[in-house]
Amino acid sequence: MENLDYARLQMAFTLGFHIIFACIGMVMPFFMVVSHYKYLKTRNPIYKKLTMAWLKGVAIFFVTGAVSGTALSFELGMLWPGFMKHAGPIIGMPFSLEGAAFFVEAIALGFYLYGWNKLPEKFHWFTGVIIGVAGVASGILVVSANGWMNAPSGFDYVNGEFTNIDPVKALLNPAWFTQALHMTLAAFVATSFGVAGIHAYQIYKNRNVDLHLKAFKITIIIGTIAAFLQPISGDISAKDVAKRQPAKLAALEAHYETQKGAPLYIGGIVDQENQKVSHKIAIPKALSFLAFGDFDAEVKGLNDFPEDERPPVAIVHYAFQIMVGLGVALMLAGIIYLISIKKKSWLQCKYYWLIFVIMAPMGFLAIEAGWVVTEVGRQPWIIHQVMKTKDAVTPVPGMKYSFFFYLVLYSILAITVTWLMQRQIRSLNQKID
Amino acid sequence: MLYVVLFFLLFSLLLYVMLGGADFGAGIVELFASKNNRANTRDIIYKVIGPVWEANHIWLIILLVILWVAFPVYFNIIVIYLHIPLTLVLLGITIRGVAFVFRHYDAVVDKSQFWYNWLFRIGSFMTPIFLGLSFSALINGKIILIEDHPSASFYDIFIQPWFNVFGLLTGLFYASLCAFLAATLLIGESEGKSKQHFSKSSATFTVVLVVVGFILLTYGYSFEIKFIQDFIVNPLALASVALSGILLIPLWKFIKQQRKIASRYLAGIQVILILFAAIVTHFPYFIITSNEEISILENIAPESTINNLGWMLIIGGSIILPGLFHLMKSFKMIKILEKS
Ligand code: HDD
Ligand code: HEM
Ligand code: HEM
Numbered sequence: 162m163e164n165l166d167y168a169r170l171q172m173a174f175t176l177g178f179h180i181i182f183a184c185i186g187m188v189m190p191f192f193m194v195v196s197h198y199k200y201l202k203t204r205n206p207i208y209k210k211l212t213m214a215w216l217k218g219v220a221i222f223f224v225t226g227a228v229s230g231t232a233l234s235f236e237l238g239m240l241w242p243g244f245m246k247h248a249g250p251i252i253g254m255p256f257s258l259e260g261a262a263f264f265v266e267a268i269a270l271g272f273y274l275y276g277w278n279k280l281p282e283k284f285h286w287f288t289g290v291i292i293g294v295a296g297v298a299s300g301i302l303v304v305s306a307n308g309w310m311n312a313p314s315g316f317d318y319v320n321g322e323f324t325n326i327d328p329v330k331a332l333l334n335p336a337w338f339t340q341a342l343h344m345t346l347a348a349f350v351a352t353s354f355g356v357a358g359i360h361a362y363q364i365y366k367n368r369n370v371d372l373h374l375k376a377f378k379i380t381i382i383i384g385t386i387a388a389f390l391q392p393i394s395g396d397i398s399a400k401d402v403a404k405r406q407p408a409k410l411a412a413l414e415a416h417y418e419t420q421k422g423a424p425l426y427i428g429g430i431v432d433q434e435n436q437k438v439s440h441k442i443a444i445p446k447a448l449s450f451l452a453f454g455d456f457d458a459e460v461k462g463l464n465d466f467p468e469d470e471r472p473p474v475a476i477v478h479y480a481f482q483i484m485v486g487l488g489v490a491l492m493l494a495g496i497i498y499l500i501s502i503k504k505k506s507w508l509q510c511k512y513y514w515l516i517f518v519i520m521a522p523m524g525f526l527a528i529e530a531g532w533v534v535t536e537v538g539r540q541p542w543i544i545h546q547v548m549k550t551k552d553a554v555t556p557v558p559g560m561k562y563s564f565f566f567y568l569v570l571y572s573i574l575a576i577t578v579t580w581l582m583q584r585q586i587r588s589l590n591q592k593i594d
Numbered sequence: 595m596l597y598v599v600l601f602f603l604l605f606s607l608l609l610y611v612m613l614g615g616a617d618f619g620a621g622i623v624e625l626f627a628s629k630n631n632r633a634n635t636r637d638i639i640y641k642v643i644g645p646v647w648e649a650n651h652i653w654l655i656i657l658l659v660i661l662w663v664a665f666p667v668y669f670n671i672i673v674i675y676l677h678i679p680l681t682l683v684l685l686g687i688t689i690r691g692v693a694f695v696f697r698h699y700d701a702v703v704d705k706s707q708f709w710y711n712w713l714f715r716i717g718s719f720m721t722p723i724f725l726g727l728s729f730s731a732l733i734n735g736k737i738i739l740i741e742d743h744p745s746a747s748f749y750d751i752f753i754q755p756w757f758n759v760f761g762l763l764t765g766l767f768y769a770s771l772c773a774f775l776a777a778t779l780l781i782g783e784s785e786g787k788s789k790q791h792f793s794k795s796s797a798t799f800t801v802v803l804v805v806v807g808f809i810l811l812t813y814g815y816s817f818e819i820k821f822i823q824d825f826i827v828n829p830l831a832l833a834s835v836a837l838s839g840i841l842l843i844p845l846w847k848f849i850k851q852q853r854k855i856a857s858r859y860l861a862g863i864q865v866i867l868i869l870f871a872a873i874v875t876h877f878p879y880f881i882i883t884s885n886e887e888i889s890i891l892e893n894i895a896p897e898s899t900i901n902n903l904g905w906m907l908i909i910g911g912s913i914i915l916p917g918l919f920h921l922m923k924s925f926k927m928i929k930i931l932e933k934s
Contacts, residue, residue: 217701220699221695221696223648223695224648224691224692224695225692227651228692231651231654231684232684232688234655234659235658237662238672239673239680239681242673242674245673246666246667246669246670249662249663249666249669249895250666250896253662253663253895253899253902253903254902254903254906256663257659257660257906257910258906259659260652260655261906261910261914264652264910264914264917265913265914267649267652268921270648271645271646271647271649271921272924274644275644279924280924326895326896326898327898328898328899328903555673555677556740557674557677559748563681566681566685570685570688574688574692581696584700584701587701587702588701
């Protein structure tokens with residue numbers, strides 16, 4: 162593999178690592194303030210204990226998100242100087258606003274973490290809300306920067322020069338809204354099911370059920386709502402992709418031949434050499450309908466794009482199937498929860514809880530898959546139709562070592578954080594004194 | 595607007611050097627504290643630095659964002675030629691950051707604390723060293739821009755600019771500055787024996803700082819580092835360094851009289867003076883490569899970007915600075931109204 166490949170691997174790995182912590186950092190504060198609110202209302206010490214436990218979780222995840230994010234801000238330049246040199250001045254606005262959002266978040270976190278019994282109760286609670294809101298805002302802003310890579314706007318590109326720069330237009334690029342909506346929902350789905358699953362496991366093991374049931378309820382309600390909205394927003398995203406990045410759409414559907422009334426493939430094994438998809442279920446005309454809202458619309462196939470402008474098909478197609486499949490599964494889990502509200506007897510059934518335990522990592526898997534769709538699907542472009550990835554990569558040799566360095570560092574970090582979470586839960590199960 | 599942006603760039607540089615520096619310094623003070631004092635130091639650090647810990651490090655991100663948005667040529671040189679030391683800076687930031695939080699938020703207190711503590715201390719020490727190394731590479735005239743020298747080796751281009759004695763001295767200088775700041779900050783929050791302890795370490799680090807600073811200047815001068823040679827003949831730079839030295843005397847008086855706020859401001863002013871001296875020497879040519887001096891005011895982002903960034907910084911600053919001020923005040927970082 163070349164330097165370029167290692168640079169990509171490193172980017173993908175570190176972003177894939179960061180996104181998990183970023184999502185948790187965005188959503189956990191909301192759980193925390195809901196529990197905190199219930200404590201203030203009921204003065205039930207269980208809620209206090211839960212709030213404090215989640216708070217410790219937020220602190221641990223927050224710092225891991227923050228340090229990996231700091232590393233990313235360097236990496237963006239250290240790996241892709243060619244990109245940052247030109248793109249930096251254009252997409253500076255989301256990043257500078259994001260800096261402000263981080264700041265607000267960090268200040269609020271300082272107040273919240275250290276403010277117990279020092280600040281007025283209501284103000285203290287409110288600083289918790291600000292952590293969450295600022296977190297979501299920073300998430301939306303970064304995704305807008307990513308949207309710009311998919312749908313570059315706010316500049317003129319003449320003879321290799323970027324002129325007439327309009328930072329506001331670049332921020333509000335055609336992709337920003339659909340992507341940010343989908344991403345924010347994804348963060349809520351993944352984190353809610355993740356946390357709910359952890360508490361479901363404790364209930365499954367019959368430990369401190371009182372507390373874990375409360376925790377489960379708070380998280381699963383939020384998760385269910387988000388899981389229902391997710392496919393709707395995904396459909397909007399797909400229509401958007403069809404319009405702005407037809408090659409990506411073709412790749413994610415493994416659609417080789419341009420066709421009117423194109424069928425939708427579910428599953429399937431992609432043979433990139435012979436451009437065939439085997440073992441699939443084909444639903445007639447469904448792709449045309451899903452992409453353009455018209456059963457007979459023409460969908461451009463990959464063969465209509467120049468060879469050096471086609472993204473890798475297999476990875477993108479599989480990743481897309483995984484994301485959609487998991488999205489449907491998460492929605493079904495939400496339905497099971499909704500039914501159990503009426504059918505209380507389910508709560509006594511061990512398998513009921515096991516379902517949520519199994520669903521716990523699925524949202525995060527879907528997020529990783531979704532990003533693979535977006536990023537690999539954009540290849541070979543780093544800025545769609547403007548700059549190729551290979552023209553942006555750093556001239557520094559030896560990215561191989563850099564990649565392995567991050568691989569080792571972050572693997573250790575991930576293991577440590579998991580281990581710390583286990584310890585948190587164990588101490589949570591000790592009876593309230 | 596360019597000057598607004600430049601102001602915020604230098605402002606966040608200053609605050610990172612000072613606040614981030616005090617943070618690193620806390621770990622250094624802990625590293626060099628005697629065994630008996632370490633546990634105590636750890637608790638005081640948590641109390642003093644904990645609430646603002648996160649915020650202190652965002653200045654680095656702001657600094658970086660301003661660089662890449664407004665000064666892409668500078669940013670590019672930094673991220674390409676300082677790839678290796680910056681990776682080590684990131685390693686330091688990562689391990690000290692997580693170790694700090696882990697040691698205070700781990701639900702179980704047991705032997706793992708040993709590891710958290712040592713990672714925190716070592717990370718706190720290595721980060722300013724590598725920051726210093728990186729900074730020195732920008733000004734010591736050893737960077738070889740690749741286009742000019744396609745024949746230069748990996749070592750010449752990516753290692754030799756920062757891996758040298760001058761760099762190490764700069765790193766040590768910054769590390770001792772950090773420790774000096776932290777010790778001065780911590781004195782105010784401690785009582786009795788630990789107060790004595792911090793006074794002692796503050797004194798030690800002041801001496802180290804002055805000595806390392808002196809060696810740095812002498813070395814730079816005798817080995818013809820252009821930046822230092824210019825520094826030494828620049829009256830404004832010399833005057834501010836001298837002033838910062840003289841201010842050590844009232845600083846010690848304040849510390850003795852337990853005027854902790856005044857002593858903090860004074861230590862802050864000293865850092866400002868040192869930084870001012872460094873900036874004024876070579877403004878606006880902050881990057882000195884092997885064959886040219888690169889002005890920060892040339893090849894900047896287009897005007898529309900600069901204007902936009904300037905407004906963002908003004909608006910963002912007017913939301914954040916009061917919040918930050920309030921945070922520091924609430925947790926008694928900057929102003930104590932009454933003794934309680
Ligand atoms: C919990 C996570 C999750 C779930 C359940 C889904 N997605 Fe998703 N998807 C994401 C998480 C995600 C993501 C990680 O958030 C992405 C990557 C980039 C982005 O903006 O969102 C994404 C991207 C993404 C894209 C590409 C957008 C682009 O490149 O601009 C499409 C077309 C879809 N999704 C469609 C769907 C559909 C039809 C789903 C039906 C159930 C679905 N997603 C479920
Ligand atoms: C956190 C979620 C994200 C994940 C998991 C992710 C994943 C990936 C992957 C898999 C690649 C490699 C593509 C390939 O080599 O085929 C990549 C590349 C890249 N991504 Fe993302 N990405 C994420 C978000 C972002 C965001 C928000 C930005 C920018 C603001 C971004 C910027 C880049 C850049 C600059 C590259 C390198 C160029 C390229 O290979 O296209 N990514 N990312
Ligand atoms: C889609 C991808 C991303 C999302 C949704 C996202 C979101 C977030 C969120 C919510 C945080 C707050 C930390 C926490 O609460 O744990 C965070 C931290 C951070 N992120 Fe990301 N991020 C993404 C990608 C990136 C990229 C590409 C960069 C760099 C260019 C970046 C830079 C940072 C930085 C510097 C921090 C630390 C801020 C702090 O100290 O609080 N992020 N991110």
